[in-house]
Amino acid sequence: MAALTFTLEHTDNSSKARAGTITTDHGQIATPIFMPVGTIGSVKAVTQQQLKDEIGAQIILGNTYHLYLRPTTAVIEAAGGLHRFNGWHKPILTDSGGYQVFSLAENRKLTEEGALFQSHIDGSRHLFTPENVMDIQRSIGADIVMAFDECPPYPSDYTYAKKSMDLTHRWLDRCFTRFNSTEDKYGYTQNLFPIVQGSTYEDLRVASCKYIASKEAAGNAIGGLSVGEPEAMMYDLTQRCTENLPYDKPRYLMGVGTPWNILECISLGVDMFDCVMPTRNGRNGMLFTTKGVINIRNKKWATDFSVIDDGLQCETSNYYSKAYLRHLFVADEILGLQIASIHNLAFYLWLVGEARKHITAGDFQAWKTSTIEVLKQRL
Amino acid sequence: MAALTFTLEHTDNSSKARAGTITTDHGQIATPIFMPVGTIGSVKAVTQQQLKDEIGAQIILGNTYHLYLRPTTAVIEAAGGLHRFNGWHKPILTDSGGYQVFSLAENRKLTEEGALFQSHIDGSRHLFTPENVMDIQRSIGADIVMAFDECPPYPSDYTYAKKSMDLTHRWLDRCFTRFNSTEDKYGYTQNLFPIVQGSTYEDLRVASCKYIASKEAAGNAIGGLSVGEPEAMMYDLTQRCTENLPYDKPRYLMGVGTPWNILECISLGVDMFDCVMPTRNGRNGMLFTTKGVINIRNKKWATDFSVIDDGLQCETSNYYSKAYLRHLFVADEILGLQIASIHNLAFYLWLVGEARKHITAGDFQAWKTSTIEVLKQRL
Ligand SMILES: [Zn+2]
Numbered sequence: 116m117a118a119l120t121f122t123l124e125h126t127d128n129s130s131k132a133r134a135g136t137i138t139t140d141h142g143q144i145a146t147p148i149f150m151p152v153g154t155i156g157s158v159k160a161v162t163q164q165q166l167k168d169e170i171g172a173q174i175i176l177g178n179t180y181h182l183y184l185r186p187t188t189a190v191i192e193a194a195g196g197l198h199r200f201n202g203w204h205k206p207i208l209t210d211s212g213g214y215q216v217f218s219l220a221e222n223r224k225l226t227e228e229g230a231l232f233q234s235h236i237d238g239s240r241h242l243f244t245p246e247n248v249m250d251i252q253r254s255i256g257a258d259i260v261m262a263f264d265e266c267p268p269y270p271s272d273y274t275y276a277k278k279s280m281d282l283t284h285r286w287l288d289r290c291f292t293r294f295n296s297t298e299d300k301y302g303y304t305q306n307l308f309p310i311v312q313g314s315t316y317e318d319l320r321v322a323s324c325k326y327i328a329s330k331e332a333a334g335n336a337i338g339g340l341s342v343g344e345p346e347a348m349m350y351d352l353t354q355r356c357t358e359n360l361p362y363d364k365p366r367y368l369m370g371v372g373t374p375w376n377i378l379e380c381i382s383l384g385v386d387m388f389d390c391v392m393p394t395r396n397g398r399n400g401m402l403f404t405t406k407g408v409i410n411i412r413n414k415k416w417a418t419d420f421s422v423i424d425d426g427l428q429c430e431t432s433n434y435y436s437k438a439y440l441r442h443l444f445v446a447d448e449i450l451g452l453q454i455a456s457i458h459n460l461a462f463y464l465w466l467v468g469e470a471r472k473h474i475t476a477g478d479f480q481a482w483k484t485s486t487i488e489v490l491k492q493r494l
Numbered sequence: 495m496a497a498l499t500f501t502l503e504h505t506d507n508s509s510k511a512r513a514g515t516i517t518t519d520h521g522q523i524a525t526p527i528f529m530p531v532g533t534i535g536s537v538k539a540v541t542q543q544q545l546k547d548e549i550g551a552q553i554i555l556g557n558t559y560h561l562y563l564r565p566t567t568a569v570i571e572a573a574g575g576l577h578r579f580n581g582w583h584k585p586i587l588t589d590s591g592g593y594q595v596f597s598l599a600e601n602r603k604l605t606e607e608g609a610l611f612q613s614h615i616d617g618s619r620h621l622f623t624p625e626n627v628m629d630i631q632r633s634i635g636a637d638i639v640m641a642f643d644e645c646p647p648y649p650s651d652y653t654y655a656k657k658s659m660d661l662t663h664r665w666l667d668r669c670f671t672r673f674n675s676t677e678d679k680y681g682y683t684q685n686l687f688p689i690v691q692g693s694t695y696e697d698l699r700v701a702s703c704k705y706i707a708s709k710e711a712a713g714n715a716i717g718g719l720s721v722g723e724p725e726a727m728m729y730d731l732t733q734r735c736t737e738n739l740p741y742d743k744p745r746y747l748m749g750v751g752t753p754w755n756i757l758e759c760i761s762l763g764v765d766m767f768d769c770v771m772p773t774r775n776g777r778n779g780m781l782f783t784t785k786g787v788i789n790i791r792n793k794k795w796a797t798d799f800s801v802i803d804d805g806l807q808c809e810t811s812n813y814y815s816k817a818y819l820r821h822l823f824v825a826d827e828i829l830g831l832q833i834a835s836i837h838n839l840a841f842y843l844w845l846v847g848e849a850r851k852h853i854t855a856g857d858f859q860a861w862k863t864s865t866i867e868v869l870k871q872r873l
């Protein structure tokens with residue numbers, strides 16, 4: 116079948132924000148979009164039904180590093196791909212595993228060939244290369260496959276950043292060679308997205324964008340941001356990237372971020388986002404709501420019987436009270452983690468959905484400014 | 495409003511099994527019934543929506559000891575009762591807290607007045623008496639309130655067992671006096687069930703049944719069983735109790751048990767059950783299915799892509815594969831606990847529903863014998 120397509124439907128006059136539609140063989144994605152992270156094929160504490168019906172997720176992420184180690188590529192292949200294995204039948208994007216190798220694995224060693232590492236689970240030794248990472252993602256059955264890259268730490272000096280970017284570019288060539296010489300594993304089209312690197316150096320970012328753009332991929336990603344640099348720097352670098360990436364292809368900013376990060380980066384022309392923040396912070400009792408940020412463990416919610424957030428359509432957010440959710444957290448009940456995760460993800464999907472509406476309506480900038488002010492409030 | 499009513503619809507010819515309907519102000523309960531345990535107002539790892547739609551629960555349990563300490567009676571009162579607090583609008587039964595005081599609390603001391611104890615959470619000192627335990631359960635808003643009793647340990651010598659039973663009976667008088675002199679807290683009828691004690695001594699059990707029966711309560715409970723005694727002894731004592739408790743009132747066997755325990759005790763004339771086994775064992779990866787018992791962590795399930803249990807109607811049991819659920823357990827994902835808990839509870843509700851069908855159809859005994867054989871198999 117054909118590669119995914121991207122149709123731009125509205126562009127904002129006073130910013131670079133745009134509303135579009137990505138069409139994949141597993142269905143359409145309305146952009147801008149937030150993708151919940153389903154590390155090992157499960158979005159933590161959320162069922163596939165809740166993901167679809169309550170959260171309104173349109174695409175989820177899987178982590179290649181985790182899935183390769185557990186349940187293993189062989190098990191996923193035997194199941195007929197991740198969609199069949201986990202029962203999620205909308206689009207799936209997998210990262211390339213590079214980031215986890217450098218943040219989770221032990222005794223990792225970077226060579227021209229790829230990344231040697233030991234599993235954080237059982238110490239077993241493995242080698243990721245651009246070639247086998249393409250094969251693994253084909254076997255997982257991702258609709259969107261990410262290039263194998265190196266994400267340099269923050270801060271990195273210029274020499275290291277350039278060396279790392281050049282390696283990422285050479286790996287990218289190998290990724291495309293392998294990807295283009297292998298077939299879609301399960302009948303539907305799989306699409307390879309390259310990733311811009313270049314650390315915090317504008318000239319490197321621009322050079323990387325040009326290199327990435329030359330691949331004429333179905334979509335392009337911006338990596339290596341939100342790794343500790345100041346927020347203003349992240350916005351500047353994101354802008355530099357969106358200015359230099361193809362206009363007519365979706366742009367994916369990896370691992371970003373807070374609700375306000377997402378709105379600011381939408382206004383810079385980003386179309387796709389992922390982040391563990393809604394689920395991770397949710398499990399810690401931090402809720403993002405349409406009225407501001409809530410620490411649900413706070414005593415002030417003990418007898419607040421209003422629902423979690425009546426600004427969302429999500430059934431869960433409109434069903435349980437703040438007092439009940441606080442009680443669940445204080446008593447360490449698993450149900451608390453579930454409710455907070457569902458709510459925060461529903462909020463993130465609401466956020467990008469609202470952004471899309473306001474891009475279409477032509478009042479995105481004004482809406483963004485007033486909304487960020489509200490969302491950042493500590494309740 | 496009026497006390498709950500119990501209508502007997504079918505009685506089995508070859509056993510004491512019966513099918514009936516309990517009508518409360520929060521709706522009807524088809525018996526025999528299993529009641530999921532919602533310790534602190536949450537059935538562990540299960541949402542209220544799943545409890546209703548997937549599991550088909552008709553009534554749940556709350557633990558007075560836990561709810562009294564957290565969120566506290568005052569918070570539940572402020573919410574307008576537990577139904578409003580936790581969003582479960584079908585019947586709720588609360589235990590009296592006596593069992594938890596003696597299994598969880600610290601420095602507990604039993605007197606004629608009641609039970610002194612220190613909270614297992616913060617060490618604070620509390621006194622439970624028959625009177626305040628009635629008041630607390632009224633405030634929680636239970637549809638069925640349990641008498642405050644002492645549950646003697648197994649084994650207990652005859653002298654202690656008799657002394658304990660006599661205390662439970664004196665406390666029962668005080669429970670009824672207090673309960674009958676206080677009003678339904680939230681408009682709907684609350685019903686007090688007395689509890690038979692007497693440890694493992696048949697004459698004490700018979701005496702206790704007669705004492706309990708004299709209260710002419712809307713329903714009666716059998717306590718102090720399944721506390722470590724042999725299974726055959728538990729069945730004998732249950733039979734002794736059902737023979738000596740009112741025929742036309744529901745009989746509730748507290749804290750029992752395995753699926754086969756439940757079927758055997760249904761055949762002895764028990765109508766209501768509760769147990770933490772489906773949720774606790776589920777969280778440990780032990781699944782009860784219509785084909786037998788599964789340890790989902792076992793390697794044999796790694797590539798078994800058949801659904802968890804196609805013998806149930808439950809969507810969750812029919813959606814996820816054994817291989818996926820095993821993967822979630824091996825990787826310590828919260829979603830595994832959720833799926834296993836939902837499935838096991840759906841199985842328990844299926845079990846009592848099937849029992850009811852076969853009582854009505856007139857083939858309960860034959861069905862029970864063949865079913866127990868299947869259910870006990872280790873797969
Ligand atoms: Zn709006």
Ligand SMILES: [Zn+2]
Pocket residue numbers: 848851852
């Ligand atoms: Zn049947």
